[in-house]
Each structure stands twice: as C-alpha cells, then as structure tokens.
Amino acid sequence: MKLHKLVLALMAGLAVAASASAQTYPNKAIKLIVPFAPGGTTDIVARIVGDKLAKELGQPVVIENRGGGGGSIGAQAIAKAEPDGYTIGVSTVSTHAVNAACNPKLGYDPITDFAPITNMARTPNVLTVNPKFPAQNFQQFLDYVKKNPGKLNYATSGTCSIQHMVGEQFKASTGTFILHIPYRGAGPALNDLLGGQVDMMFDNLPSSMSHIQAGKLRPLAIAWNKRLDALPNVPTFTELGLKQVNDPAWYGLVAPAKTPDDVIKKINAAAVKVLNMPEVRERMKASGAEPVGNTPAEHAAEIKSELEKMQNLVKKQGIKLD
Known part of the structure; x- marks a missing residue:
C-alpha cells in the first residue's frame, strides 16, 4: 500500500514538474x-x-x-x-x-x-535544361529522352541527394534511362549544367530561379500544386501526368x-x-x-x-x- 502511494506521489510530482517547466519555458x-x-x-x-x-x-x-x-x-x-x-x-x-x-x-x-x-x-522543385538542349518544351524533351536511352545525363549534388531521388522518380515514372552524374554539392552540379557539360538537373527552384530569369536555364516542369505566377508557361508534373514526381x-x-x-x-x-x-x-x-x-x-x-x-x-x- 505504501509503495502504491509512493508511486502515485512520484507521478504527481513529475506532472507538476512538467507543468512548471512548460510555464517557465523558455528561460x-x-x-x-x-x-x-x-x-x-x-x-x-x-x-x-x-x-x-x-x-x-x-x-x-x-x-x-x-x-x-x-x-x-x-x-x-x-x-x-x-x-x-x-x-x-x-x-x-x-x-x-x-x-x-x-x-x-x-x-x-x-x-x-x-x-x-x-x-x-x-x-517547388524544377526540371531545367541548358538552353542548347534540343527541346523547347516538356513533350519535346520527353520524346528526345526516349529516343536516346543512356545517352543523356542529369546532375545532382550527390548520390542519395534529394535531386538524385527526384531524378530516379522521374525515370521510374516515365520508363526512361538517363545517366546520373553525382557532384560534391549542388553548386558544382549547377555550374556544369550552366556550362553545358551536363544535360539536365532536377533542382530546388530558389537556387535555379535567377539563372532561369537570366535565360541561362530553360525550365520544363515544376513540382508544385499549381503553375507559378513567375513561370506561367511552365506546367506542373501533375499536369503532365507525372503525379509521383510532383512532390x-x-x-x-x-x-x-x-x-x-x-x-x-x-x-x-x-x-x-x-x-x-x-x-x-x-x-x-x-x-x-x-x-x-x-x-x-x-x-x-x-x-x-x-x-x-x-x-x-x-x-x-x-x-x-x-
């Protein structure tokens, strides 16, 4: 009986301590x-x-x-x-x-x-290509990728980076084969895309937006719930029938x-x-x-x-x- 009362007392004490902690937090x-x-x-x-x-x-x-x-x-x-x-x-x-x-x-x-x-x-995430890439829109891009399996590549900030996973989700959803080129960070990957050393990149929009606005990258699709006011001509992946890539x-x-x-x-x-x-x-x-x-x-x-x-x-x- 004494043990039971002791346990109850301890529990009550802990509850009071937790309540007091929350009341005084943060100090x-x-x-x-x-x-x-x-x-x-x-x-x-x-x-x-x-x-x-x-x-x-x-x-x-x-x-x-x-x-x-x-x-x-x-x-x-x-x-x-x-x-x-x-x-x-x-x-x-x-x-x-x-x-x-x-x-x-x-x-x-x-x-x-x-x-x-x-x-x-x-x-949003965004799919971009170098302006020299022979496709002006997503459908032309997808047709070209399907006709050239294994000949094209995409840059990422490294193996198992978020860019890598979006790229793999795209490949799985479209049944295409694109080579993965991992870099030591998003910066070097983006630089080689701008320089034309790689064909495409799936990137977080904020880091690519200034290059898109400057005409140094061509956006083909975004992962978002609707089209962006800043990129009204760029469709979402959902619009393109690729809902799994639209995260x-x-x-x-x-x-x-x-x-x-x-x-x-x-x-x-x-x-x-x-x-x-x-x-x-x-x-x-x-x-x-x-x-x-x-x-x-x-x-x-x-x-x-x-x-x-x-x-x-x-x-x-x-x-x-x-």
Whole structure:
C-alpha cells in the first residue's frame, strides 16, 4: 500500500514538474540546428523564422549550421540533444526521408528519435535544361529522352541527394534511362549544367530561379500544386501526368524525442504565429518558398509518408550509397 502511494506521489510530482517547466519555458537561449551549410534554402527559411520566433518566445534563437552527410550529421545532433526544448532543428526531405531510405546504418531514426513541431515552408522543385538542349518544351524533351536511352545525363549534388531521388522518380515514372552524374554539392552540379557539360538537373527552384530569369536555364516542369505566377508557361508534373514526381521540398521544425508535449505546443503556437506574419510571408515568397505552419501531428504524418515513398523508390530503383 505504501509503495502504491509512493508511486502515485512520484507521478504527481513529475506532472507538476512538467507543468512548471512548460510555464517557465523558455528561460534561456534556444539553439536551432540547421543541418546544412549557410546560404542554402534550408538556412534561409530557418533564419527567416528564427528571427521572429525569438521575439515571440522572449529568448534568443541561435542558429547553428552543422552541415555534412547530406544533413545526417546535423539531424543526429538534434536527435541526441537534451529533450528540454532548448535544442530544436530543421527537418527536410533529405534528413528525414532520403537519408534513412538510402542508409540502413544511419545514426538516428527519423520517426522515433524526433518530436515534430511544424512544417515551416515548402518550395517547388524544377526540371531545367541548358538552353542548347534540343527541346523547347516538356513533350519535346520527353520524346528526345526516349529516343536516346543512356545517352543523356542529369546532375545532382550527390548520390542519395534529394535531386538524385527526384531524378530516379522521374525515370521510374516515365520508363526512361538517363545517366546520373553525382557532384560534391549542388553548386558544382549547377555550374556544369550552366556550362553545358551536363544535360539536365532536377533542382530546388530558389537556387535555379535567377539563372532561369537570366535565360541561362530553360525550365520544363515544376513540382508544385499549381503553375507559378513567375513561370506561367511552365506546367506542373501533375499536369503532365507525372503525379509521383510532383512532390515539393519541405522544411520543418523538430525537437528531440521525449521533449514535453506542452513545450512542443508552445513552440508550435509561436512558429505558426510567425509564419502568418505578413512580413514573414513576403520574405518567404521572395526566397521562392511558401509558408505552411501546420500541427505537430500533421508534420509527423508528412515525415512518415515521405519516408515510406523514398524507401519504396530506393528498393525499386536499386539505389545504393557510394
């Protein structure tokens, strides 16, 4: 009987402590780990949100870039951090779906090692070719690719990068054979596409947009839910009958697993408020992103769905890490 009362007392004490923790949170700076180098879309989105999130939570939000391993080094740091709400990080298709699907020895589980907070933003992916490529639109492009199996190639930032997976999804959906040319990063891949050393690239729109606008790249299709105002003549992959290729990239917020639910709810409420601010929405739009701001459960479902899709694609295409 005494043991039973002791257990109940301990449980009550833990509940009170958790409640007090949530009420006083945050009382010091919050670290926001970005699992990629500064300057890319992931970093841009994190800084746009982090700046305003600090004001909403009343404490500094310090960005820490931990690049490497296609985002896996930073993601592992988030997963292994103390689950107290003072270390959060950015989730992406690469960190929470592609890496886990490609690498069975990954140092974290994208489902069980994280507590999703919200999806901050989505960005379109785009298929581009060098202007010298002998096709003016997607149908001409597809006809040419089918007539030249194995003679054409596409550049990516590396094996098992998101660009690689989009390329493989395109091949699987169209029954085509295009050679994969992996580079050490998206920058070198893009440079060789601009220079005509490679034929095509599946890229995140923000990093290609300036080259498209300058006429240095020709866009043929975008992965988005509708045509973009900035590219009104470029169809979506869904319009072209390739719904499986029509997935955009996304950038979420996650915390380590076992972070208290009340803390997660507090960060979510602040982040959603930030993402609905007109100035934040304008900055997102200018960078080529669309703000989201959904619930923890909705972001968890997005991660699970994307992971399953990538696992199936890796198996179907026989993709292996170098």
